[in-house]
Amino acid sequence: MxxxxxxxxxxxxxxxxxxxxxxxxxxxxxxxxxxxxxxxxxxxxxxxPSPRAKEAVINVVEDLNIYPDSNCFYLKKKLAEKFGCSQDCFMIGNGSDELLRLITETFVQPSDEVIYGDPSFSEYEFMTRIMGGMVKPVPLQDFTYDLQAMKAAVTENTKIIYVCNPNNPTGTVVTRQQLERFMDGLDEDILVIFDEAYYEYVDDPGFQSGLEYLDRGYNVIVLRTFSKIYGLAGLRIGYGISTPEIVAAVNRVREPFNVNLVAQKAAVAALEDExxxxxxxxxxxxxxxxxxxxxxxxxxxxxxxxxxxxxxxxxxxxxxxxxxxxxxxxxxxxxxxxxxxxxxxxxxxxxxxxxxxxxxxxxxxxx
Ligand SMILES: Cc1ncc(COP(=O)(O)O)c(C=O)c1O
The missing domain is CATH 3.90.1150.10 (Aspartate Aminotransferase, domain 1)
Incomplete structure (x- = not known):
């Protein structure tokens, strides 16, 4: 039995x-x-980590008996200044991993399809499967996301498309032209998630961030993290930028104290250390x-x-x-x-x- x-x-x-x-x-x-x-x-x-982030961590030790700010006010304020948009455009997570989970919990129902490149970051498949969604990996071409093939894989059940840019594990980026062709005419009920965990390392002038599409009014989410160039992987903190409507929906499924106090303080300090x-x-x-x-x-x-x-x-x-x-x-x-x-x-x-x-x-x- x-x-x-x-x-x-x-x-x-x-x-x-x-x-x-x-x-x-x-x-x-x-x-x-x-x-x-x-x-x-x-x-x-x-x-x-940045010396400023380390100092912030040391300084916060006396306050560890206090719950963290559920809304991450000061971090959102700092990010809002950096990106020139309002604070309600930001979601903060216990690593961008948690944001992937929260976004999937918010949007993916059994039988919804989720498209991503293969190979790419394994969490796209993992999160989709937890929610009972259908995974649709599309092979890379020349180690690079094949956006045309991904667009061709879209059906009426497609809910999310991931664009890992640069892609993990290959390190490649898609070009501005490829992205433009991909986004053009894409069904507006499909949520495109740009995972830009390695954004800060990119020096290819042909690169275009997903933020461009947010500015143009598309329903997209851009994910960034403090785990890579900011050197705070051990603290677990990442953020997403999207429309206030999408951010508010994802906020509904979030635990109240998902981002710890030390991580919030260190992230603010890290953003100040250019x-x-x-x-x-x-x-x-x-x-x-x-x-x-x-x-x-x-x-x-x-x-x-x-x-x-x-x-x-x-x-x-x-x-x-x-x-x-x-x-x-x-x-x-x-x-x-x-x-x-x-x-x-x-x-x-x-x-x-x-x-x-x-x-x-x-x-x-x-x-
Ligand atoms: C493409 C990509 N996205 C997201 C993550 C997760 O980062 P975090 O530490 O913010 O959860 C990683 C970590 O390896 C990654 O490579």
Whole structure:
């Protein structure tokens, strides 16, 4: 006879594949007895948080007995100044992950279809399945979102389309022209979600943010996060920008204290530190150039990136390469989970980390 869970849990639970996170440093230390490990697996900022954010965290310690502001007033105020729109255009979440969940809970009903590129950020599939929606992954073309094919996949049941721009795990962006053609004539009852978690790293002049469509009156949501360039992944905080109507609807399904006090204070301080942002961007640009040069010298193919990670073809079984790197204390991500069994994804690190990655990779490739 079936067990308790099988008899009683919602059927959607059985369709879920658990998220595969980057291996934590402590786990590698425990399992392999290694020290001095570098994590280049989760696209975090290798410089850490801004000094201003750290100071804000220290200063808030005395107030930890107080509930956080449910409305995130000061953060919304800061964001409203930054983007030049009203505070009711912002939704704040416990990471943009939570916003993906809240948006899905607000809009997706069983049998609604959700379209996204494949491979892309795994949470689009996960959240859709939890709500009993139908997933419609559309293969990338040249490692890039194929917006024409995605538009062709639209049916009368399509509820949400995700555009991960730049895309995780490939680091590619869609061009302004591709976006224009895609948005033109799209059914206005389809919610387009631009996931721009890596927006701050983009330097391609052909890039266009989803904010453009918000300005033009479309029903879209643009998601950004403090986990990447702002270096606050451990605090869990991200935000979405949309129409006040959509924000108010998503707000209905939110827990009252979804964003903690420390995260709110740190995020406000991080937004005030342009210098840290510029430095982080510059370190990433230099690291990217160094890694490109070294990979070319080794003779490995990689996907040119607009983000803070590189998707590269090792030509070998990625699990073996991953393990070989791990034994030398370098944590990366395997491409097999994205359907590329010889690829790995590596986060661009500091000069020292990049050097360490390249020398470790050479040793693995030499066998
Ligand atoms: C494309 C993309 N969107 C969203 C997220 C989630 O970010 P957060 O830490 O804000 O939940 C990530 C994190 O890896 C990501 O790569």
């Amino acid at each position: 079936a067990g308790f869970v099988e008899r009683n849990a919602r059927k959607e639970v059985f369709s879920l594949k658990p998220y595969v996170p980057g291996k934590p440093i402590e786990e590698v230390e425990r399992e392999l007895g290694l020290k001095d490990i570098v994590k280049m697996a989760s696209n975090e900022n290798p410089l850490g 210098e840290h942002l510029t430095r982080s961007r510059e370190i990433n640009r230099q690291g990217k150039e160094y890694l490109y040069r070294e990979l070319q010298a080794i003779g490995l193919r990689y996907v040119p990136t607009q983000a803070n990670f590189i998707f590269l073809d090792t030509g070998l079984d990625c699990r073996r390469v991953f393990q070989g790197l791990l034994m030398q204390g370098v944590i990366t991500r395997t491409g097999d989970i994205f359907g590329y069994p010889t690829y790995i994804r590596v986060t661009i690190g500091t000069d020292e980390q990049n050097l360490r990655f390249i020398s470790s990779l050479k040793r693995v490739l030499e066998g």
